[in-house]
Amino acid sequence: MIEIQDFLRTLGTNSGFWNPLVWGIIIVIALLIAYIIRGRGKKEYKKQTEQTKVFLSGNPELEKEEMHIKASNVYWGFMESFKWLYTGLEKMHTGNVSDYILWFVVVIGIFFIILGVI
Amino acid sequence: MLELQEIIRTVMIIILSTVVLALFGIFFGLLYKGIDRKISAHMQGRIGPPIRQPFRDVGKLFTKENIIPENAVPWVFNLAPLIGLVGTISILLYLPIGGFRPLASVEGEIIFGDLILVLYLLMIPSLALVIGGFASGSPYATIGAQREMATMIAYEFPLAIIIITIAWKLGSIAAGGLGVENAFTLTAITANPVWNAVGPLGFIGLILLLLVLIIVTPAELSKIPFDAPEAETEIGGGLLVEYSGRNLAMFYLTDAVKTVVMASIIVALFFPYNLSPLLGLESIPAYILDFIFFLIKILIIIVFSVSLIRVSVARLKIDQIVYTYWVPLTLIALVGLICIMWDGTMMESYGWPKIVEIFGLI
Numbered sequence: 001m002i003e004i005q006d007f008l009r010t011l012g013t014n015s016g017f018w019n020p021l022v023w024g025i026i027i028v029i030a031l032l033i034a035y036i037i038r039g040r041g042k043k044e045y046k047k048q049t050e051q052t053k054v055f056l057s058g059n060p061e062l063e064k065e066e067m068h069i070k071a072s073n074v075y076w077g078f079m080e081s082f083k084w085l086y087t088g089l090e091k092m093h094t095g096n097v098s099d100y101i102l103w104f105v106v107v108i109g110i111f112f113i114i115l116g117v118i
Numbered sequence: 119m120l121e122l123q124e125i126i127r128t129v130m131i132i133i134l135s136t137v138v139l140a141l142f143g144i145f146f147g148l149l150y151k152g153i154d155r156k157i158s159a160h161m162q163g164r165i166g167p168p169i170r171q172p173f174r175d176v177g178k179l180f181t182k183e184n185i186i187p188e189n190a191v192p193w194v195f196n197l198a199p200l201i202g203l204v205g206t207i208s209i210l211l212y213l214p215i216g217g218f219r220p221l222a223s224v225e226g227e228i229i230f231g232d233l234i235l236v237l238y239l240l241m242i243p244s245l246a247l248v249i250g251g252f253a254s255g256s257p258y259a260t261i262g263a264q265r266e267m268a269t270m271i272a273y274e275f276p277l278a279i280i281i282i283t284i285a286w287k288l289g290s291i292a293a294g295g296l297g298v299e300n301a302f303t304l305t306a307i308t309a310n311p312v313w314n315a316v317g318p319l320g321f322i323g324l325i326l327l328l329l330v331l332i333i334v335t336p337a338e339l340s341k342i343p344f345d346a347p348e349a350e351t352e353i354g355g356g357l358l359v360e361y362s363g364r365n366l367a368m369f370y371l372t373d374a375v376k377t378v379v380m381a382s383i384i385v386a387l388f389f390p391y392n393l394s395p396l397l398g399l400e401s402i403p404a405y406i407l408d409f410i411f412f413l414i415k416i417l418i419i420i421v422f423s424v425s426l427i428r429v430s431v432a433r434l435k436i437d438q439i440v441y442t443y444w445v446p447l448t449l450i451a452l453v454g455l456i457c458i459m460w461d462g463t464m465m466e467s468y469g470w471p472k473i474v475e476i477f478g479l480i
């Protein structure tokens with residue numbers, strides 16, 4: 001027989017609680033509700049017609065390779081807003097091991113100074 | 119046998135709660151959407167649509183064709199809107215709605231999820247949008263999905279600072295906190311309003327955290343000025359560009375329910391007060407009054423964090439969104455955290471009184 005506590009508190013630390021089983025039940029019921037609501041909508045559409053073509057504001061559809069959006073675009077917002085930071089970092093990124101070791105020594109030195117002062 | 123009965127009873131409560139809260143979330147989500155549109159219209163000098171317009175919009179979308187683009191991955195394209203709505207409904211179970219304890223904490227003693235879980239579940243609707251966008255096979259939708267991902271990465275940081283600060287303040291004993299057990303659970307947070315734990319410096323800190331949370335809300339809901347992932351005038355609806363009919367209606371409902379979810383989180387964290395203890399009410403009149411008061415609190419929060427902001431500010435570019443969340447708002451949240459941290463020191467070392475003692479509320 002399953003102990004009630006095992007069922008109700010599957011995962012719990014002293015400060016965090018998470019019961020995947022209960023969440024699973026919630027998800028199944030919610031999925032059923034959402035599916036019923038969705039089922040009230042119209043299912044049909046005209047396949048292989050103009051309406052299934054991709055919307056490009058009237059621009060012609062090019063080859064797939066030419067229309068591909070690079071995954072690196074995700075970071076564009078970060079690269080753009082932190083340009084000042086990346087420019088500095090790129091200058092530091094020389095590819096020379098001696099430079100990296102120098103940085104390592106400098107950072108360790110700064111840490112020792114901070115720890116010494118505190 | 120007793121244990122089995124208890125399990126069946128608990129499961130029945132969870133099933134019923136899910137049904138009731140799903141209907142609650144959808145109905146009030148659409149209602150608040152209508153009110154938001156009406157208020158926004160009046161602020162812009164327009165009459166605006168009737169409050170029941172969102173219900174009609176959903177009805178209209180159900181009569182429209184559910185077009186699946188030829189470039190799309192059909193099963194992912196159809197599944198994403200369902201995942202979004204299901205994920206959002208599931209969050210409602212972990213929140214204290216209408217002055218009641220979270221329904222996924224039966225009897226108030228057994229807890230099935232906490233604030234950290236809510237924080238993770240909040241990502242599901244956004245991820246559903248991203249997946250749906252990528253599955254659309256449209257460059258506009260791909261750009262929208264990428265922007266949604268960048269926005270998510272941006273606002274999670276200040277949001278995490280807010281939640282951890284509040285739980286830490288309630289849970290700690292040394293920093294003038296209340297020493298609340300299980301401080302990450304919403305049952306504990308609503309039972310012990312965080313304003314009761316702070317002195318003057320912490321009060322300032324909490325105001326700062328509330329301000330940041332109010333600005334995080336429009337990004338969670340993809341509302342102006344943080345609606346770059348949709349940006350109708352620029353990328354034709356972004357990640358929703360290829361959606362139509364019942365699939366678009368599902369995302370519309372997800373947005374409506376998520377509005378209630380976000381406002382409920384703010385209520386639970388910052389305004390968990392009820393009117394019934396003040397008026398000495400008990401039982402059913404108390405439940406009704408608290409429920410109405412909860413709906414009013416939600417409305418006020420939506421007006422401040424959605425309507426007011428989206429009417430008064432223009433859309434930001436994605437790099438501006440990232441900068442806004444990672445620099446000014448994270449710094450404000452950190453200042454709030456430091457204020458609350460020092461507040462404990464001030465109370466302990468210099469005997470600063472708590473804010474509730476200053477106002478004579480205790």
